[in-house]
Amino acid sequence: MNPAAESSLERAPIALREFVTGRLPGPWHWLANSLITIVLILAIFGLLFAILTLAERKILGRVQNRPGPNRTGPFGLLQPIADGIKMLTKEDIVPRAADHVLHFLAPVTLLAFSILTFAVIPFGREIVPVRLDAGVLYFFAAGAATELAIFMAGWASHNKYSLLAAMRALAQLISYELPLLLAMVPVVMLAGTLSTVGIVEAQGAWKFGLVPHWNVFTPWGFAGFVIFMIAALAESNRSPFDLPEAESELIAGHLTEYSGFKYALFFMAEYFGMCALSGMAVTLFLGGWQPPLPFLGFIPSYVWFAAKLITLLLGFIWIRATFPRLRIDQLTRLAWKFLVPLALVNLGTATFWGLTTGWGAGGQVARWAVALALVILPFVAIGRSLSRGVAPRTYRYA
Amino acid sequence: MPLSPLQLCLLFSSALFCVGLVGALARSNAILVLLGIELMLNAANLNFIAFWRYGSASAPAGGVLFAVFSIAVAAAEAAVGLALIIAIYRHQRNVRLEEANRLKG
Amino acid sequence: MTAALILIALVTVGSAGVALALRNLIHSALLLVASWAGVAAFYLWAGAEFVAFAQVLVYVGAVSMIVLFAVLLTRRSRTELTLDSPSLVRAAAALLIGGALVGILFGAIIGTGIETPAGAAPHVTVRDLGTQLMTVHPAALLIVGAILTVALLGAVVIAATERKEGGDS
Numbered sequence: 221m222n223p224a225a226e227s228s229l230e231r232a233p234i235a236l237r238e239f240v241t242g243r244l245p246g247p248w249h250w251l252a253n254s255l256i257t258i259v260l261i262l263a264i265f266g267l268l269f270a271i272l273t274l275a276e277r278k279i280l281g282r283v284q285n286r287p288g289p290n291r292t293g294p295f296g297l298l299q300p301i302a303d304g305i306k307m308l309t310k311e312d313i314v315p316r317a318a319d320h321v322l323h324f325l326a327p328v329t330l331l332a333f334s335i336l337t338f339a340v341i342p343f344g345r346e347i348v349p350v351r352l353d354a355g356v357l358y359f360f361a362a363g364a365a366t367e368l369a370i371f372m373a374g375w376a377s378h379n380k381y382s383l384l385a386a387m388r389a390l391a392q393l394i395s396y397e398l399p400l401l402l403a404m405v406p407v408v409m410l411a412g413t414l415s416t417v418g419i420v421e422a423q424g425a426w427k428f429g430l431v432p433h434w435n436v437f438t439p440w441g442f443a444g445f446v447i448f449m450i451a452a453l454a455e456s457n458r459s460p461f462d463l464p465e466a467e468s469e470l471i472a473g474h475l476t477e478y479s480g481f482k483y484a485l486f487f488m489a490e491y492f493g494m495c496a497l498s499g500m501a502v503t504l505f506l507g508g509w510q511p512p513l514p515f516l517g518f519i520p521s522y523v524w525f526a527a528k529l530i531t532l533l534l535g536f537i538w539i540r541a542t543f544p545r546l547r548i549d550q551l552t553r554l555a556w557k558f559l560v561p562l563a564l565v566n567l568g569t570a571t572f573w574g575l576t577t578g579w580g581a582g583g584q585v586a587r588w589a590v591a592l593a594l595v596i597l598p599f600v601a602i603g604r605s606l607s608r609g610v611a612p613r614t615y616r617y618a
Numbered sequence: 619m620p621l622s623p624l625q626l627c628l629l630f631s632s633a634l635f636c637v638g639l640v641g642a643l644a645r646s647n648a649i650l651v652l653l654g655i656e657l658m659l660n661a662a663n664l665n666f667i668a669f670w671r672y673g674s675a676s677a678p679a680g681g682v683l684f685a686v687f688s689i690a691v692a693a694a695e696a697a698v699g700l701a702l703i704i705a706i707y708r709h710q711r712n713v714r715l716e717e718a719n720r721l722k723g
Numbered sequence: 724m725t726a727a728l729i730l731i732a733l734v735t736v737g738s739a740g741v742a743l744a745l746r747n748l749i750h751s752a753l754l755l756v757a758s759w760a761g762v763a764a765f766y767l768w769a770g771a772e773f774v775a776f777a778q779v780l781v782y783v784g785a786v787s788m789i790v791l792f793a794v795l796l797t798r799r800s801r802t803e804l805t806l807d808s809p810s811l812v813r814a815a816a817a818l819l820i821g822g823a824l825v826g827i828l829f830g831a832i833i834g835t836g837i838e839t840p841a842g843a844a845p846h847v848t849v850r851d852l853g854t855q856l857m858t859v860h861p862a863a864l865l866i867v868g869a870i871l872t873v874a875l876l877g878a879v880v881i882a883a884t885e886r887k888e889g890g891d892s
Binding site for chain 3: 621622623624625626627628629630632633634635636637638639640641643644645646647649650653654656657660663664667668670671678679681682683685686687689690691692693694695696697698700701702703704705707708712713
């Protein structure tokens with residue numbers, strides 16, 4: 221066992237929690253521990269949410285050659301607080317014809333289920349909120365319920381744009397659920413476990429003491445990671461897949477009739493969903509809390525997890541700043557004709573990879589070559605066949 | 619006589635089954651009838667898990683496997699059933715089962 | 724333990740009953756989702772984690788979506804979502820049959836003294852399940868795969884509209 225695993229810094233959060241709750245008897249101890257974990261998750265990700273909104277607006281501003289928010293506090297650092305106060309003090313308007321119960325339930329359900337997904341993500345070597353044997357399945361089961369909340373929001377608003385957006389959102393979420401799950405399957409298959417902890421531990425060694433055994437550094441893992449991230453973008457309704465709330469077509473989609481605090485809840489749920497999916501991507505493909513190099517093991521594992529998570533989140537923001545929004549037909553075509561077949565082929569590649577672990581030194585080269593071919597050839601073939609007849613665009617006036 | 623947990627589980631599942639049955643028989647909307655049937659399937663699944671929980675240990679995962687297969691089949695059934703309902707709707711412009719009594723197109 | 728079971732049962736059966744009695748189809752569908760989630764809670768209570776998550780994934784995630792789509796696709800106006808109440812004769816007959824069945828089943832269950840072993844729930848890991856599926860029941864697994872594929876294709880063929888040349892579909 222790595223000595224770093226036993227370092228005091230590594231165990232610090234758990235030890236601190238034990239220090240607080242250690243005196244309590246049996247069931248109360250468990251209850252207090254759980255409550256502290258929940259409150260901590262809410263606090264940390266709530267804070268991250270606040271920082272992310274600011275970072276997003278700042279980065280988007282910089283990308284578009286403008287300063288972004290800079291009036292509240294130094295460098296606009298107090299902007300999230302100002303936003304929060306604004307949201308809280310706004311009037312909460314409910315349309316008269318709306319379905320009042322569902323109109324209220326939708327944001328609550330959405331937020332509740334997106335928070336539930338955090339329960340199985342291993343944030344560090346010792347910091348796993350719930351160790352479930354079927355953790356990955358739990359994650360996707362909890363995530364699946366968010367679709368229902370979006371539908372409820374769209375339907376309860378009694379607004380044709382909201383309803384259209386809800387239908388679009390359902391079509392989009394169902395379509396992208398498939399590549400998301402199919403990209404996850406090879407990881408589970410090769411790790412031989414559905415538990416998130418087990419998956420991270422399976423990625424815990426280094427090749428030549430240099431290249432970590434993370435899934436993303438294998439041909440199938442890289443393809444799976446890219447497919448997973450594209451599907452995650454769509455699942456969290458982020459640009460360029462933010463069609464359900466495309467303001468130029470549908471006003472604000474299923475959010476049209478929401479205002480004040482309920483709108484803030486939706487906003488929060490979107491960011492929580494994004495964080496949870498990024499955390500899952502880190503767990504499945506980027507080695508979770510494993511440090512990238514062996515001698516960096518002295519830095520606590522949760523720091524590594526946070527670093528990877530924030531990198532992915534910044535990637536989300538960068539993508540939002542860069543890509544234009546897709547059309548609805550392009551969106552579904554991308555899912556069904558491109559991502560799903562590629563993910564299925566990727567399953568085959570991963571199977572090949574798993575069956576050939578025993579090959580010798582020369583065999584390893586052949587293994588890499590075959591696996592790379594299995595990734596690249598279908599990508600090129602499917603991409604070509606989909607864009608056949610579409611000439612490359614020439615932008616004459618741009 | 620206090621009821622044993624297994625009896626409670628069985629009471630639960632039979633109550634759910636009967637609710638589904640009444641729904642399937644009393645409503646005329648095809649979607650609701652289908653949902654009633656889904657409920658009855660779920661009630662059967664409950665029994666698998668209940669007997670697995672309190673049954674003999676000869677087949678350790680038998681009940682769970684049965685339930686998993688049953689869920690898969692129920693999903694297929696729901697997909698086909700709802701597709702049929704949409705086809706009926708296109709044909710007669712409503713989904714009332716009393717009116718879906720012609721074989722001729 | 725028993726109190727939790729009774730609570731789960733009441734919520735599940737209650738929401739199912741209300742769902743099938745409501746006149747608003749969307750409310751019915753959403754309440755049925757709650758009922759399915761209650762069934763998943765029962766699986767969790769019984770210690771069958773895997774089945775519980777599969778139930779949520781399939782019913783709350785997928786079946787509910789198809790149901791909602793079907794509801795929205797089979798209506799012409801918003802007002803039509805509220806159905807006309809079912810005919811009284813049918814409802815009475817259905818209630819009679821259901822009540823009789825409840826009576827028979829409850830009588831049989833309570834009348835039979837089923838001995839339950841007091842042991843803990845059998846522990847089945849996901850790995851055990853997978854091994855069982857692949858070694859003991861591979862044929863069943865294949866057949867389920869075939870059924871799902873055929874059902875999917877069949878559903879698409881039944882529900883898809885034939886687009887006429889030049890006309891609106």
